[in-house]
Amino acid sequence: MRQEFPELPHEAVLIGLDAPDDAAVVTVPPGQVMVHTVDYFTALVDDPFVFAQICLKHCLSDLYAMGATPYTVLATVQIPYATPVKQAEMLYQILAGTHKGLLASGTPLVGGHTVVGPQLALGFACNGVAEPTQLLRKGGMQPGDRLILTQPLGTGTLFAADMQGKAKGRWIEAAIASMLTPNRAAAEIVRAHGATACTDVTGFGLAGHLLEMVRASGVTATINLDTLPVLAGAANTLAAGIISTLQPQNLQAAEFIDPVGIRHPLYPLLFDPQTAGGLLAAVPARQGQSCLAALQRQGYDQAAIVGEVTAAGGPWPLTLKQA
Template sequence: MSSERILSNPEPRLTSLSHGGGCGCKIAPSVLSEILKNVPNLPIPKALLVGIETSDDAAVYQINESQAIVATTDFFMPIVDDPFDFGKIAATNAISDIYAMGGTPLFALALVGMPINVLSNQTISRILEGGADACRSAGIPIAGGHTIDSVEPIYGLVAIGLIDPKLVKSNAAAKRDDVLVLGKPIGVGILSAALKKDLLSSSGYQEMIANTTQLNIAGPELARLEGVHALTDVTGFGLAGHVLEMARGSQCTAQIDWQKIPLLAGVEDLANQGIITGASERNWQSYGNDIDLPEQFSNAQKALLTDPQTSGGLLVSCDPQSVEAVLAIFHKHQFSNAKVIGKMHSKQDHYLTISK
């Protein structure tokens, strides 16, 4: 006898079950700071090389002279309706935090919350299959996990990796005169907003999936370059938010050339039509005071600057002599849209300035 549950109503679209999809679900930076401000600080062991101090991508704990554990977790509600694609995007996004520290992933644990009376076993299984496919591409197993019955669909991973402590690349080690290189184009949040409104073309959807399921496997090779000083990945706080984290942690001012930022096809037109996410406005409210915008910077451009990315690209801060090597590594790993987008300067009035 089959164990497949028979649902009384047709299954809804996955995105209709989530109040916010992908990394757009993140709590806004200012709200998160308020939540955490009264949480007591525990003693930090010397072996904890990277913790919560600079909002980095993962924790790094040294276990011996040549090895450190990299640990992270990431999960969210559906950003797309196809269950396999949702699972693959979520897993790719979680594994990216290991690569963003310069680490090599070892294994993962699945985090699964599903409305079991709303979604069929088959749909839930396809979500997990998508996650397993991303892990297979990364060369790691899913070694366990935890499941709950929840109101909204939630899927993600705990990801564990390994790195030589000497090669750890935090988001707080950028230097004055460093060049900033971005590995992937931005605009995922806007494409996901268009999808929920049934305004995303088939080609736009395919571009969105290709972008969000591309593993940031260039991370470990970039970390081995002596001229690479800082690494992070661009996710829910938008390009501006993650550049700001790097600038604040490094006590520098980042200057970004708006014309050089790579954009996913069609997102500028969609933003000009007002198709944006609520998360982009929350992001701006959280950190906009730290940004110096040029005159006549449009609301659509501001929305793109703060657009939450899901499984976004690596952001590299490197010395000018290493730029060609950094771009060569990106291109070697099929990141054809990798671009130089700006530079680090001595600390000024704002942590981030945008030029046109």
């Protein structure tokens, strides 16, 4: 018999999976606000145990980007058509991966829903708490702030190549390792260094998410293409013209970007959709190098200062440069 996953103890959970009811019941800490987010997508790796951890990291990232602490999680799972035995095994692996991913933050899974469909898909509704005065928003960037990207780019092109059988195994292994790296410590570090704004880099790509921050803050920004951190193999697959199916949609952001760097080999990386990506934070200039050093000491080896915030008034919301 399979062992049961022990419910993570959490005094705020009044009714959870230890004694299931029609819904979970959770107390809210006095003086704090609730932060809610949800995401859902189909499997991009064959291993459901690994996929669950990737999906959970991706979904929790919105909370960390907002400066919130994960509080509870609900899961929605679509199991592929198969024999009952195979379905039970896949669900077990999903729950095992979810349990492992939640251990890092001590966040309890308090419920969920399972359906059967043509392919494996998974999503999490993640709930967090935060001090209302400590929330990090996309707006708030100030001219002179340094833009720090905590993890490398390239999952979109790499997994597109993998689907075509054109990616090396070591490239995909490195990409998965990056996608499994939690954003919790990175969020704590950028907050400790006075971050003025933050977001997670996911489906819209670096350019799309940065443009959201620029608009919300009423500023412009410059990206140094030569300092972008890149996952192993991503430059190779981009050079071969292999891109994600979401890349053309993300390219719509190019109309707001100075085309001076359009011929740079890493230019397409600006529009590469990320799964379980890192954080993009703006920190005061005086804190930039110390924040970067702290991230790298914590294990975010490829964290980099990728640009800076500039005053509004130029012809382009986002400009590019090369070192």
